[in-house]
Amino acid sequence: MLDTLETLCCLAGVTGGEDEVRDYILERVMPHADEVRTDSMGNLLVFKKGAVTPSRRIMLCAHMDEVGLIVTSITDEGYLRFAQAGGIDRRVLMGKRVSVGPDRLPGVIGVKAMHLTTAEQRKSLPEMKQMFIDIGAADRREAEKLAAPGDLVSFDENVVRFGDGMIKAKAIDDRTGCAVMVELLEGELPCDCWFAFTVQEEVGTRGATVAARSIQPEVALVLEGTTAADIPAAVGPDQVCRVGGGVVIPFMDRGTIYNRELWKTLTRLADENAIPWQTKTMIAGGTDGSAIQRSGTGAAVAAVSVAVRNIHSPASVAKISECEDQKKLAELFLREMAK
């Protein structure tokens, strides 16, 4: 599971450009699937038969895309201007290494040295439109040979295991869900199941919207990474959830009120199998569930997420055992659906 997760986090899949991630997943799951298709948006939809055919059509869902940047223009001096692709907190951008375009051209997000700023400037952040990527080009002509507007920009691929069973990587949201689904597909399933590896979750659950229409699930389990604010500066409910506090089984977020029966089933399964779990203490964030629940004639939706610190940044942090528990609980859920 950890190897799969690390490999997936290293792949570039900024929202709208998920090809690398899809190609890798396709290669892994193809030998184990009964039906595989890629739709017009790039969603990868996989069906695998299990021991039984359940009374309801089941779908697991994880999104392949990650937040990143998109090049908007090249300056005369050869720097790249950019906009965000997905929700980025611009506080995490300055002084970071990035990869630009399909060939992963190295770049850095520079900012004028603090020595050259006023005391006032040092206290506030430049707007994103004032920031730029330096790709080492001497001028526009040289830069245009290396990059182009529309190129997607992803964060540093470096993965680090550290601390007490922690992992640092970009895109843990939501390669953890992708890793769980890949590994489930490689094993025997207790029941027939559809797996939707979706695109463009980070720009409004757009991939899941069409994937769900195409699969028409009656029950869906979304496997996600969710924001954790368990840092000393946040107290009480503001922490939302804690890394190390167990897998997150949300009852509600800003896009979905999760199906209560499924929520009870998941929490019961976790308790019965000694899987530590928590729920969110703040109604924040959203998942593909919001699109899936209202697709077609509606679906019962639940989610199991991994708590992730610094979630939309190059240095997101999660607990490895909780990614593994996400897989365990998803498997138990399918067993339950097989009954």
Add this chain to the structure above:
Amino acid sequence: MELTELTMTLSCLAGPAGFEGPVGEYLASYLSPFADEVRTDVMGNVIAVKRCGKPGARTVMLDAHMDEIGFVVTGVEKGFLSIDTLGGVDLRMLPAKEVMVLTVPPLFGVIDTMPPHVLTEADKSKAIEKKNLRIDVGLTQEEAVSRVPIGTPVVYAAACGELGPDKIWGKALDDRACAAIILKAFEALSARELKVDLCCLVSTQEEVGMRGAAVAAAAVGPEEAIVVDVTHGRTPDGPEAPCECGRGAAIGVGPNMNPAMARRLKALAAEKNIPFQVEVIPGGRSGTNAAAIQIAREGVATALISLPLKYMHTPVEVVSRKDMQAVQALIEAYVEGLEG
């Protein structure tokens, strides 16, 4: 090891101001095959000397500093480390930065961020305040307390690479790129016939006020010194800066620099087709070790050659390889041409 590789190697070593030990050890062992004598003084300065063998020869000293900016652990709270800064750290860029906590063995960490949903709109545009800085080392309070003593230094995680056809990026290129340059210049000059004794000083604690260079210059007592440090290269968001990455070695001119030395450097660069630019520094103190060395002992004739660098004091400092070669060539030309 060639210049770029040596620069990247030095850049990835950890040695914030006051905690330069491992960097100093590396430098001393690199210099020893080329020197008659290498010593490390009480401040951690590494001083290598190559004598020309002539009695009463003058001493010329090269200087670059080995320290980098960083942090120091001031406490542990809920498993997270609170920190203060060592040298000039830009607080605006700290959220989600990767760091190495320099325990033995070192611990990886990430500076924590408050997720946007908990922040007010105004806070989203503000730099983090020093008192709110915390490092996530992925440990419980008990583990963190037992493994990370108060006072442990911290640096940005090592990473560097090439950028386009001519540039490289990394942390601590201020001033390890220049340390690499004077190492390579010393190495080359040690094999040549010189009329002066050559001293290579790689100094400590520049980032907290040129403390190392001040005492080393007093100990060495050179007749002339060439200080090699970085200067700001122009960036699109910066003010009009006199220097630009890729335009060559920057020769400092102003009260902090000996005018005859500066004139000779400019003439040599022109004569030998070494790309150069002139950096006018109007004040008495240049913000480099030249300020300390010029007034060491009874005074030292001091020149400043700077390497233009973009995004100073960030983990993604950028320099040009051509500029580095120009600085090295200029140093060699200067020292080689000195009469005894």
